Amino acid sequence: MNAAVDIAIAGTGHTALTAALALARALPQRRIALLGGADAAASADPRVTALAAGSREIFTQLGIWPALAAVAAPILDIRIDEHGAPARASLGPVAAADAFGHVIENPVFAAALATAVAALPNVERLPAVTGTPRPAADHCALPVGEGSVAARLLIVADGTDSPLRTALGIEVEARDYGTTALLATLELDAPHGGLACEHFTPSGPLALLPLPARDGRERMALVWVLPPPRAAELAAASPQRRLTELRAALPPGAAPVSAMGDPALVPLRRIRACESVRSRLVLAGNAAHSLHPVAGQGFNLSVRDLAALAQTLREHAAVGGDPGDLRVLADYARRRERDQQRTLMFSEALPALFARRELPLRLGRQLGLLALDRLPPLRRAVANFGAGLSLPAARVVDADARL
Ligand SMILES: Cc1cc2nc3c(=O)[nH]c(=O)nc-3n(C[C@H](O)[C@H](O)[C@H](O)COP(=O)(O)OP(=O)(O)OC[C@H]3O[C@@H](n4cnc5c(N)ncnc54)[C@H](O)[C@@H]3O)c2cc1C
Known part of the structure; x- marks a missing residue:
């Protein structure tokens, strides 16, 4: 050709x-x-x-x-905070027409x-x-x-x-940032209300992003930046243990997570x-x-x-x-x-x-x-x-x- x-x-x-x-x-x-x-x-x-x-x-x-x-x-809102520290910033909320x-x-x-x-x-x-x-x-x-x-x-x-x-x-x-992003879709027990969270932890940022509901289930996307061995350990862990560890790392005010989909790892x-x-x-x-x-x-x-x-x-x-x-x-x-x-x-x-x-x-x-x-x-x-x-x-x- x-x-x-x-x-x-x-x-x-x-x-x-x-x-x-x-x-x-x-x-x-x-x-x-x-x-x-x-x-x-x-x-x-x-x-x-x-x-x-x-x-x-x-x-x-x-x-x-x-x-x-x-x-x-x-x-509709972005919340930024740091693990274990009191201050946090909220950029919203805003109306749907002004979404971030x-x-x-x-x-x-x-x-x-x-x-x-x-x-x-x-x-x-x-x-x-x-x-x-x-x-x-x-x-x-x-x-x-x-x-x-x-x-x-x-x-x-x-x-x-x-x-x-x-x-x-x-x-x-x-x-090479020497970190890995662990990505997964989360199912929630409550509506996310359009809230996105940027939660800085000592090992790296953990971001939660709202997703459209599917089959009546509320969902968010997780982007969790971790040292590579920790990301690999979590990816290999049982779903129940992974969920427990995630719940311990979530920022205050985040919607409760009922399930975590299979994780994918992306080196950064x-x-x-x-x-x-x-x-x-x-x-x-x-x-x-x-x-x-x-x-x-x-x-x-x-x-x-x-x-x-x-x-x-x-x-x-x-x-x-x-x-x-x-x-x-x-x-x-x-x-x-x-x-x-x-x-x-x-x-x-x-x-x-x-x-x-x-x-x-x-x-x-x-x-x-x-x-x-x-x-x-x-x-x-x-x-x-x-x-x-x-x-x-x-x-x-x-x-x-x-x-
Ligand atoms: C964890 C994570 C989260 C992110 N979140 C965001 C976000 O929220 N917002 C944002 O703005 N950005 C985000 N990004 C960045 C975003 O994903 C990238 O900027 C975007 O995907 C880049 O797209 P691309 O098409 O340039 O590259 P790629 O997505 O890498 O696509 C390039 C494609 O070209 C193909 N290819 C290779 N060789 C050839 C060839 N010879 N001919 C034709 N095709 C070829 C490859 O197979 C590949 O599929 C994120 C990135 C990561 C890693």
Whole structure:
């Protein structure tokens, strides 16, 4: 098979699907190929995604928000505290229309994105890239099985370990956090009321996120960051012992847990690619930056990146710009620098700050939580930052365009 397209997106995850959606909407005249086929692993992805209010705005522009909201649970309050210490901060409650974010299970999310992509007339699905991409002056040649695809721009969205990034010789700054996230779905004895908890323990943060009820049962997602031996011990323990240990670790005020689903373990690493653009090439999603999940920022940052990429390409296309031209891509990279830097620093600093045991720092944290709880302007600033609303959202489509 040989094909020529304007934009090729290599990947099968949320970033690749969202990129296809955003670019197809922004550039309806361009031919876009999604290289990777269906992701067989997507239905087994144990993660959930808390989509921040900033992402909601972008998915609304993309015309898919009502479909996502229908299968997500709104976050109406966020409670932050520290194990064994009295102070705690509450960022809400807020009304459903002002939800801090929405939580969606990854397989459900992938299915909704795939349905939306299938309806786009200018996106085609092709098999995965099978060799090293070869950027040339006016296109990037992509080996696909026995043939090849020539694309004016390649978007690499093949995840944290990104085989294509490696094949292209792009270096990464990597850091192993030396911790593992234990993920599980919890069933509750009482409604969660849209409450999300960020509970900092000496071994790492424990997050509870509201999920939509299933078969009449109230549910939450657990993301429990632990030292790897402790995570492995809990994963191997009997369901009853696991539940007992979880109950002892839960924050005060959390809804009572009646059952815990099978746990999945995810080792935590930070990756940042040393280059995010080259001529004919953009790295996106986890292939560009993979963050600590503590603040739920990773995918939300990628959504803002993709919206900005779509806006940048749309603006340059209006004056005849080539989507793979390095000047166009450098413009995109410049627009994203500040947000990426801040979000990476925030996701890195938060768990590090709460891991410190020195008395002055513990007191400082308690004062900080009290201030957050009592000072509405500080609360608003933190909530806006977490929601990705502290910088204006990119316009994927013209403000007056109708979907
Ligand atoms: C525990 C945890 C909780 C998280 N919670 C949140 C949250 O609440 N909010 C948030 O914003 N973010 C969150 N994140 C981050 C979020 O999960 C990631 O940012 C997001 O999944 C990245 O998606 P991706 O498509 O870039 O990468 P991936 O999900 O890794 O997908 C890349 C896919 O590409 C495939 N692939 C590999 N090679 C090729 C190839 N040659 N061709 C085609 N495809 C290929 C891979 O198999 C993979 O399926 C969390 C992360 C973790 C670990």
